[in-house]
Amino acid sequence: MHFGYEEGTALVSERADRRLTSLGRFMRQYKFYENLNFFNVLKGEMPIIGPRPEQLFYIDQIVRIEPYYMQLRQIKPGITSWGQVKYGYASDVEEMIKRMEFELFYLKGEFKKS
Numbered sequence: 001m002h003f004g005y006e007e008g009t010a011l012v013s014e015r016a017d018r019r020l021t022s023l024g025r026f027m028r029q030y031k032f033y034e035n036l037n038f039f040n041v042l043k044g045e046m047p048i049i050g051p052r053p054e055q056l057f058y059i060d061q062i063v064r065i066e067p068y069y070m071q072l073r074q075i076k077p078g079i080t081s082w083g084q085v086k087y088g089y090a091s092d093v094e095e096m097i098k099r100m101e102f103e104l105f106y107l108k109g110e111f112k113k114s
Contacts, residue, residue, distance in 0.1 A: 037079045050078025051103040054096055061093045066100065075106050082106070 020028065027033045040046035051072045054062065062069045083102035090096040 034079055041079065047076055047078045049080060049082070050076050051106060052081045052084055053077045058093060058096060062096055062100065065093070066097050068104065069097075069100055071107055072100070072103055 037046060041048055059069070081103055082105055083099040086102045087095075087099040090099045
């Protein structure tokens with residue numbers, strides 16, 4: 001990514017994100033950047049499956065609407081999550097809260113086929 005685009009503001013990645021370099025676009029297209037996290041899994045610092053973290057800017061907004069979100073901080077974040085599989089990427093706070101409902105399954109132990 002190019003420097004300086006996020007100074008003072010949080011941005012959610014878009015499909016045609018202008019901040020990406022050509023190398024970054026290639027890595028994102030083939031999810032190569034996610035594969036690098038497997039080193040963290042092998043070191044035991046990160047699970048494969050766990051809630052995906054949000055930027056602090058968005059966490060503050062989510063907690064105002066849904067305080068239970070802070071419960072997710074009890075669990076190590078993973079490479080992918082149930083929320084990401086069931087809901088996909090979130091582009092705003094409302095979608096992050098909808099995805100959070102799937103993430104809370106880790107705490108509730110309610111993995112159901114739906």
